[in-house]
Amino acid sequence: MAVLLAGGAGYIGSHTAVELINSGYDVVVADNYSNSCPESIKRVEKITGKTIKTYEVDIRDSQAIEKIFVENDIDAVIHFAGLKAVGESVQKPVMYYRNNIDTTLSLLETMSKYNVKNIIFSSSATVYGEENPVPYFETMKRGVCTNPYGWTKAMMEQIFEDAAKADPELSVILLRYFNPIGAHESGMIGEDPHGIPNNLMPYVSQVAVGKRECLTIFGNDYPTADGTCTRDYIHVMDLAAGHVKAVDYIMNNNCVEIFNLGTGVPYSVTEIVQTFEKVNGIKVNHVYGARRDGDLAECYANADKAYEVLGWKTQRNLEDMCRDTWNWQKNNPEGYGR
Numbered sequence: 001m002a003v004l005l006a007g008g009a010g011y012i013g014s015h016t017a018v019e020l021i022n023s024g025y026d027v028v029v030a031d032n033y034s035n036s037c038p039e040s041i042k043r044v045e046k047i048t049g050k051t052i053k054t055y056e057v058d059i060r061d062s063q064a065i066e067k068i069f070v071e072n073d074i075d076a077v078i079h080f081a082g083l084k085a086v087g088e089s090v091q092k093p094v095m096y097y098r099n100n101i102d103t104t105l106s107l108l109e110t111m112s113k114y115n116v117k118n119i120i121f122s123s124s125a126t127v128y129g130e131e132n133p134v135p136y137f138e139t140m141k142r143g144v145c146t147n148p149y150g151w152t153k154a155m156m157e158q159i160f161e162d163a164a165k166a167d168p169e170l171s172v173i174l175l176r177y178f179n180p181i182g183a184h185e186s187g188m189i190g191e192d193p194h195g196i197p198n199n200l201m202p203y204v205s206q207v208a209v210g211k212r213e214c215l216t217i218f219g220n221d222y223p224t225a226d227g228t229c230t231r232d233y234i235h236v237m238d239l240a241a242g243h244v245k246a247v248d249y250i251m252n253n254n255c256v257e258i259f260n261l262g263t264g265v266p267y268s269v270t271e272i273v274q275t276f277e278k279v280n281g282i283k284v285n286h287v288y289g290a291r292r293d294g295d296l297a298e299c300y301a302n303a304d305k306a307y308e309v310l311g312w313k314t315q316r317n318l319e320d321m322c323r324d325t326w327n328w329q330k331n332n333p334e335g336y337g338r
């Protein structure tokens with residue numbers, strides 16, 4: 001059975017490729033490398049010992065992606081391909097809507113043409129917005145998003161739901177990721193952000209490796225136990241395993257389902273820094289600064305549904321996440337060197 005990973009050379013796609021191959025699936029990767037590089041897939045090949053068919057293609061280009069469906073017997077698609085930097089989405093909203101929505105439409109059109117009926121989508125906890133109380137349940141309504149990136153996710157969820165309503169044979173799984181961090185245990189693949197990282201963990205590890213001087217912790221006056229924001233950090237390999245369970249499920253069930261992929265356990269920014277320092281025996285220079293616009297005090301999942309329906313739950317703890325992040329960063333101080 002072949003699974004097409006659209007955006008599969010990226011951080012989550014590459015880790016998912018490892019888990020799918022290890023579970024016996026064939027994978028085909030399509031990526032335009034706008035935020036990744038072919039080296040990540042070469043490393044996946046080294047880890048798994050399997051050759052992966054890859055296409056350098058813009059997923060928005062329906063004609064170009066048709067070739068993939070003609071040349072391969074695709075059973076399911078996982079749609080990772082998207083732009084994901086929240087701040088950039090505020091500066092360049094049209095680029096975000098164009099890329100994220102168009103990739104979705106092209107995939108759905110081409111799948112329909114080639115009679116492929118299973119799609120799994122990389123959504124985000126961001127769609128819960130500001131109004132819903134934590135922990136977030138899948139039954140809650142999508143909220144008001146705080147930035148264009150978030151709106152693209154909410155809109156794409158709606159597009160998938162509408163498409164499935166119109167075509168009852170189409171199965172859709174919307175996976176709402178919480179905060180993926182960590183790396184494959186080998187340290188051969190990991191997160192490789194361009195420029196100054198926006199997200200916490202890559203910033204922490206780049207300070208630890210000496211690439212950045214000091215981490216600013218955004219706000220210590222939140223109504224949380226230590227005053228810093230809490231998030232539901234999830235090991236990227238646990239997240240990858242969640243995708244395998246979702247593929248197993250969608251192959252056997254005609255469904256439209258939403259699953260939170262998180263641990264259900266929130267940790268604060270200060271706890272992340274302290275755990276990283278303790279587990280790795282390394283200092284992370286940090287100062288407390290002003291709050292960042294748009295940040296919520298708390299964000300964490302209720303992850304029961306994924307366990308009850310998919311039989312999936314996380315296996316790795318915060319120490320594992322911090323250790324594996326550092327293992328990747330110290331072995332690859334320049335990431336993939338792109």
Ligand code: NAD
Pocket residue numbers: 006007008009010011012013030031032033034035036037057058059060079080081082083084099103122123124125177178179180
């Ligand atoms: P990533 O940037 O590492 O991976 C996305 C991949 O998609 C990249 O390889 C990029 O080159 C590719 N891509 C983007 N636009 C494309 C296009 N038009 N055609 C072909 N390829 C294209 O990001 P990631 O962290 O692996 O995230 C994967 C997905 O999960 C994204 O949709 C993201 O929004 C979503 N997500 C990520 C997080 C997170 O914290 N990392 C959280 C929630 C949701």
Ligand code: UD1
Pocket residue numbers: 084086087124125126149150179198199200201203215216217218219229230231269292293294295296299
């Ligand atoms: C952010 C996005 C979310 C997106 C996710 C993955 C916002 C409001 N949300 O989530 O939509 O799905 O990234 O791309 O941007 N922090 C610091 N110092 C730093 C960086 C972060 O203190 O240098 C703190 C933040 O204030 C936050 C926590 O660390 O409390 C996690 O931040 P981050 O990794 O950016 O993720 P989110 O903001 O949760």
